[in-house]
Amino acid sequence: MDQVNPRLGVKWEAPELGWCKVNFDGASAGNPGQSGIGCILRNSDGICIKEISKKFGVATNNEAKFRAAxxxxxxxxxxxxxRIHLEGDSLNVVNAVRCxxxxxxxxxxxxxxxxxxLATFDEFRISHIYREGNGEADRLSKMAIAMGDPPLAL
Incomplete structure (x- = not known):
């Protein structure tokens, strides 16, 4: 019997009316190595409000993902x-926040x-999405590593 790939058909979905969704990702070239973050904020119409792609120096992949969130x-x-909905492909971040x-x-x-x-927002949600649905944040985080800009101080 064929196994169903849970990642097939994964796509990004806009947040509910009145909410903003933040998709985040972090990448590390070397783990640890040069790292970058990518974030994209979109409204309920799916329109990008703001996006960032920033390099921040040597870190692990997990550190980069937490920094991106x-x-x-x-x-x-x-x-x-x-009202903010935080969404990323890192189960470590999602589970850490939930627990x-x-x-x-x-x-x-x-x-x-x-x-x-998170406690300063009126409401918040956090959810996991497979990498295939988090492509923009992934692209931004990897682009940051390739960029020559000064590291971001967080």
């Missing part, structure tokens, strides 16, 4: 978003600011 939330706050427990003490330095910031 944090920076995406910061962008939402800077833009005055009140209020990081998978490693090294990642806790990124989880705690995420939790503090």
């Amino acid at each position: 944090l920076r995406g939330l910061q962008l939402g706050k800077e833009l005055g978003v009140q 209020n427990n990081s998978p490693s003490w090294r990642l806790d330095q990124w989880l705690q600011p995420i939790l503090v910031l």
Whole structure:
């Protein structure tokens, strides 16, 4: 019997009316190695409000993903978003936020600011999406590594 690939048909979906969705991703060339983040904020019509692609120096893949989630939330706050939906392809980040427990003490330095910031929104959601549905954030994070701009200070 054929197995069904759960990733087939995965696509990004716009958030509900009145919400903003932040898709995030982080990448590391070498793990640890030069790292970058990518975030894209879109409204309920699917229109991009803001996107970033930033290099930030040597880090692990997981550190990059946590940093990307944090920076995406910061962008939402800077833009005055009140209802935010954080979505990424990192189960480590999603589960850490849901359980209020990081998978490693090294990642806790990124989880705690995420939790503090989430509490400042009127409402928030967090969800996992397969990489195929998170393509824009993935592209932005990898583009950041290739860029020659100065590292982002978070």
